[in-house]
Amino acid sequence: MENSKEPAIDIKSLSRKTLSKQVIDEMIELLMSGQLKPGDRIPSELELMEICKVSRPVIREALTSLEVLGIVNRKTRNGTFFSDKIGSKPFSMMLALSVGDIPSIIETRVALELGLVTLAAEKITDEDLEKLKETIEVMKNLPTEDSSEIDKEFHKIIALSAKNPLFEGIIEPLQNLHQKVLEQIPLEDRDLENTLNYHIDIYNALEKRDPIESYITMYRHLDFVRKKAMKSLEVN
Template sequence: MTNKEMMMDMKSLSRKSLSKQVIDEIINLLVTEKLKPGDKIPTELELMEICNVSRPVIREALTSLEVLGIVNRGTRNGTFFSDKIGSQPFAMMLALSAGDVRSIIEIRIALELGLVTLAAEKITEQELEKLWGTIEEMKSLPTDDSSKVDKQFHKIIAHSAQNPLFEGIIDPLQNFHDKVLDEIPLEDRELEKTVKYHIDIYHALKKRDPIEAYTSMYRHLDFVRNKALKNIE
């Protein structure tokens, strides 16, 4: 690795660390009850002054919070805390752990392995058809960017477990995981392998075999974990 590459890595690590600090400051406004769900948070300029960081760092922090459903952006009136935060404690926990990417990936693996074994018992024929539909769609993608279709594949499995508590946890986790996947260059995503992993999971679910479903899902998520951490750590 050249000196220039090392400097770029150090700069990236520094920015991620600063972004995490900004997230902590914003969440602290809720924890200390200075603001409540639905309230408007300080503007980007105000946050820059409060946290003594640059605008890109502020925007990175706000993007992470938006992905997790903690804040709502995109209006001319500013950025607001979601009024549904009280019903999303897991999203809050993820926000506070935003800098610990490895742990978040491992939580997703643990949850999805449990979900897929339940899905093997409960998935319907209609859900299996939808699952195969995502595989066919993934095969026809013009690029290796399969993140949206991949997310739909996993959402169908989560829904088929027929447990609303799991769905409330997996949604913010998948949203954050999408942001992690964005860090993987397209040329490293290996769409053909992803399709094969999905086909293996599908066949295990179709056979109603929880052990095979568990094994196939683990292989898939371990593949994703290695790709993600290679480009982040």
């Protein structure tokens, strides 16, 4: 690496407490502050040791954690680089740590999907709408009250229709979150007829490309699911 071509790196000196975590925080700050950008090569282990005033094991522990989170990619010969696109792992881990807090998970899903559906209303294509329509037709003909798989597909299509690369990284964990919420509702309480009607209302709003109506119809649907899930939790 030619030092003359590299930007000056400004990382605060670290205390001896939780050194690895502090290195991780400072590495993320390099991105947040704009000193380095996604895809940029980060300083070598030796350079980071000098900058942070910590040992090589501390640096390696921090880099390993960042790699597990998908924030950096290590390339044996070329060095370590910030990922071009941060995936869903940080979000997935956050959800995993909150696995027992179903009310918070439900609220997180509501907040995310309300944002996604308003964006989708502005960007959705005729092809996306046709896919949504197909999921509704499948739901109409289900031989059971369990619509969880086709329901997940319906919401995934909407999420992808938002066409936002930052949101795309959290679609998979959002789907897992969706499944966790549905699991709280006994099959006999799923109320497929109402679920179907909510989906039709959401589809109609999206077809009109109306963000406000899309928001309202999605909220009604998610609030219906939330109340079902919370009632089940109270019973258990």
